[in-house]
Amino acid sequence: MKSNGFEPRIIAFLCRWCAYAGADLAGVSRLEYPPNIVPILMPCSGRVDAQYVLLAFKNGADGVLIGGCHTPNDCHYISGNYKALKRYALLRKYLKDIGINPRRLRIEWISATEGQKFARVIEEFTNELKKLGPLKLR
Amino acid sequence: MEKIKVAIVPGAACGGCDVALANLGEKLLEATELIDIVFWPTVADFKIEDLEAVQSIDVGIFLGSIRLEDHVKKAKLLREKAKYVVAFGTCAIYGGLFGLGNLATREEILKKVYLDTPSTDNPEEKLPAQKVKIDGVDITPPALTEWNMPLNKVINVDLYVQGCPPIKDSINHFYEILASYASERKPIEKGLTIPGVKTLCDICPREKPEKIVIKSFKRVHEGKIDENLCFLAQGIICLGPITVAGCGAACISVNMPCRGCFGPPPDILDRAGKFISTIASLVKIDKEKELSDEELIRIVQEIADPVGTFHRFTFSSGIIDKKQEDV
Numbered sequence: 001m002k003s004n005g006f007e008p009r010i011i012a013f014l015c016r017w018c019a020y021a022g023a024d025l026a027g028v029s030r031l032e033y034p035p036n037i038v039p040i041l042m043p044c045s046g047r048v049d050a051q052y053v054l055l056a057f058k059n060g061a062d063g064v065l066i067g068g069c070h071t072p073n074d075c076h077y078i079s080g081n082y083k084a085l086k087r088y089a090l091l092r093k094y095l096k097d098i099g100i101n102p103r104r105l106r107i108e109w110i111s112a113t114e115g116q117k118f119a120r121v122i123e124e125f126t127n128e129l130k131k132l133g134p135l136k137l138r
Numbered sequence: 139m140e141k142i143k144v145a146i147v148p149g150a151a152c153g154g155c156d157v158a159l160a161n162l163g164e165k166l167l168e169a170t171e172l173i174d175i176v177f178w179p180t181v182a183d184f185k186i187e188d189l190e191a192v193q194s195i196d197v198g199i200f201l202g203s204i205r206l207e208d209h210v211k212k213a214k215l216l217r218e219k220a221k222y223v224v225a226f227g228t229c230a231i232y233g234g235l236f237g238l239g240n241l242a243t244r245e246e247i248l249k250k251v252y253l254d255t256p257s258t259d260n261p262e263e264k265l266p267a268q269k270v271k272i273d274g275v276d277i278t279p280p281a282l283t284e285w286n287m288p289l290n291k292v293i294n295v296d297l298y299v300q301g302c303p304p305i306k307d308s309i310n311h312f313y314e315i316l317a318s319y320a321s322e323r324k325p326i327e328k329g330l331t332i333p334g335v336k337t338l339c340d341i342c343p344r345e346k347p348e349k350i351v352i353k354s355f356k357r358v359h360e361g362k363i364d365e366n367l368c369f370l371a372q373g374i375i376c377l378g379p380i381t382v383a384g385c386g387a388a389c390i391s392v393n394m395p396c397r398g399c400f401g402p403p404p405d406i407l408d409r410a411g412k413f414i415s416t417i418a419s420l421v422k423i424d425k426e427k428e429l430s431d432e433e434l435i436r437i438v439q440e441i442a443d444p445v446g447t448f449h450r451f452t453f454s455s456g457i458i459d460k461k462q463e464d465v
Binding site for chain 1: 414423435439448461
């Protein structure tokens with residue numbers, strides 16, 4: 001099996017108000033989750049440019065997670081999470097067209113109180129990427 | 139005064155850049171006082187041996203992208219001999235339309251073009267890079283490189299002239315640089331990009347609403363297009379926001395949206411990435427809280443062919459510049 005011993009590398013762009021705070025809560029609550037993510041603090045999920053996602057894949061990421069506030073009304077900047085959602089939708093189509101499995105890109109709404117959900121998402125995503133195997137670019 | 143030596147080398151190109159250079163008009167007569175053209179196969183019968191025979195070149199101008207091993211050889215030879223190398227036109231800088239060839243592997247392309255198309259008559263299954271005998275002469279057509287590449291993936295480039303082809307103003311500007319190098323030996327600024335950094339939207343004469351909202355996507359043949367309103371506000375994809383203003387809004391003024399042939403302004407890393415970020419943000423911006431996440435995703439994914447639309451001229455210079463086999 002190609003996932004044997006393979007530890008995926010996940011770049012997680014987390015919004016500072018919800019998803020990052022959720023990750024903090026998972027930490028202070030001492031929840032266990034796989035150590036495969038590299039969290040990057042973003043001011044808002046709407047600040048995640050699609051170029052950053054492509055750069056992450058180019059530079060060795062096996063998966064990219066965008067974490068933002070719940071729709072419709074949690075976003076600190078009113079609608080940044082919708083920007084992230086719509087970019088994610090188009091980016092998935094783009095990734096499919098250039099031959100990268102779109103399941104390597106994931107978006108999740110995680111609030112500051114959802115440490116449990118954060119741990120679960122990382123666990124799920126890590127397992128899914130283990131099944132997909134490493135992203136090998138030509 | 140000693141004339142400067144200039145070589146003009148075509149790669150994978152359509153010939154439009156040659157025409158654009160010839161379009162200097164009466165300046166060409168003046169140019170012959172300053173410039174000695176040592177290699178330009180489009181206008182006279184030059185072979186690669188002629189380029190090899192030149193001792194040194196002052197300015198080498200490369201037109202077109204890299205698609206044949208032959209282009210790689212010529213580009214490297216040019217870099218070896220020339221003090222300055224200029225990437226002239228979209229193909230040389232960004233790979234151009236040929237870049238979309240990177241959506242298939244070399245083997246797939248050769249198979250499709252030389253064997254599979256219904257109009258092909260090739261019983262011996264001959265492919266390029268194999269020796270063939272034509273009228274008693276052995277010929278080996280050049281081999282395709284594995285992928286299409288812009289010039290700066292093969293050699294270092296000193297100066298960029300954007301355009302498809304570059305317009306007269308850019309060529310005049312470029313000519314001034316050449317002329318002051320020829321007459322005063324004024325060094326050419328390395329890394330300079332002509333025409334510059336403004337985007338097409340900056341100079342677009344169309345009316346732009348305060349807030350651009352895309353309700354649904356429309357293609358140019360679907361319905362009437364308002365001649366005075368921003369294309370994006372009408373739901374028509376226009377690459378103005380990520381295209382450098384050098385063309386004088388040629389397409390815009392005849393009611394056609396921008397396809398992005400002049401390439402991006404310098405601070406864009408990946409054109410498709412940047413445009414995905416731009417266009418997705420505009421979709422249903424007034425109603426997003428009333429729609430479900432799934433509905434929004436569906437509307438955004440109505441855009442047909444994001445690679446061919448956003449990266450039409452720049453795919454082989456993007457962050458991910460070729461088709462992967464991950465799916």
